[in-house]
Amino acid sequence: QITLKESGPTLVQPTQTLTLTCTFSGFSLSSPGAGVGWFRQSPGKAPEWLALIYWDDDKRFKSSLKTRLTISKDTSQKQVFLTLTNIQPADAGMYHCAHRRQGFGALFDSWGQGTLLTVSS
Amino acid sequence: DILMTQSPSSLSASLGDKITITCQASQDIATYLGWFRQKPGKAPELLIHDASKLEIGVPRRFGGSGSGTDFTFTITSLQPDDIGTYFCQQYDTVPITFGQGTRLDIK
Numbered sequence: 178q179i180t181l182k183e184s185g186p187t188l189v190q191p192t193q194t195l196t197l198t199c200t201f202s203g204f205s206l207s208s209p210g211a212g213v214g215w216f217r218q219s220p221g222k223a224p225e226w227l228a229l230i231y232w233d234d235d236k237r238f239k240s241s242l243k244t245r246l247t248i249s250k251d252t253s254q255k256q257v258f259l260t261l262t263n264i265q266p267a268d269a270g271m272y273h274c275a276h277r278r279q280g281f282g283a284l285f286d287s288w289g290q291g292t293l294l295t296v297s298s
Numbered sequence: 299d300i301l302m303t304q305s306p307s308s309l310s311a312s313l314g315d316k317i318t319i320t321c322q323a324s325q326d327i328a329t330y331l332g333w334f335r336q337k338p339g340k341a342p343e344l345l346i347h348d349a350s351k352l353e354i355g356v357p358r359r360f361g362g363s364g365s366g367t368d369f370t371f372t373i374t375s376l377q378p379d380d381i382g383t384y385f386c387q388q389y390d391t392v393p394i395t396f397g398q399g400t401r402l403d404i405k
Contacts, residue, residue, distance in 0.1 A: 214394075221399075222398075222399070223385050223396035223397065223398055223399050224342060224385070224387075224396055225396075226392075226393055226394040226395070229392070237392050237393075239393050240393065273341060273342075278347075281347065281348075281389065282330055282389045282390060283389040283392055283394045284330075284332055284344075284347055284389045285344070285389075285394075286344045286347070286353070287344075288341035288342050288343075289341060290340065290341050291341060
């Protein structure tokens with residue numbers, strides 16, 4: 178069974194840097210084809226894809242956030258990290274990580290419950 | 299980016315009703331389309347992949363069809379547990395994009 182859980186600060190001040198951790202189980206990120214993605218979601222809105230990291234350390238980013246985003250992994254600890262710099266109020270919302278189904282393009286079939294970020298000074 | 303246009307934005311139906319949600323892609327995505335349900339405070343749950351293939355454990359009252367740019371999601375007999383918000387999502391091309399969502403409730 179695949180599970181993912183996000184963790185990180187619940188409150189960040191504007192201009193600060195956010196670092197989130199996704200801790201997963203039930204799969205290996207060293208397995209060819211494996212990947213983990215990050216999404217965020219505002220209340221009442223659809224999820225917004227942010228970034229994706231593959232088993233071979235290839236990475237993809239939402240173009241409008243590319244200069245602010247970093248994604249990395251610790252395969253042995255079964256963790257993926259997302260960093261977003263220069264946090265603004267528009268970055269508030271629920272952040273989810275998700276498992277990419279191998280062999281199905283960018284289909285994400287298992288999601289974490291999410292971690293809620295508030296941006297305020 | 300591929301734009302996914304989903305309708306309706308909200309839907310209220312009676313138990314036992316058949317409901318239909320549509321999703322249109324701004325370009326050909328073959329059958330690289332998934333349907334998700336999300337309940338308040340919960341993670342999105344994948345119901346259908348490849349436009350029409352049910353995930354294991356998903357009841358057969360759920361269904362999907364379509365290819366190219368036009369897709370349909372149906373529930374043939376609405377049940378109380380079906381309430382939530384439904385999203386389509388294309389995974390043909392990065393960036394992955396979602397429809398705006400359809401909020402479904404029971405009359």
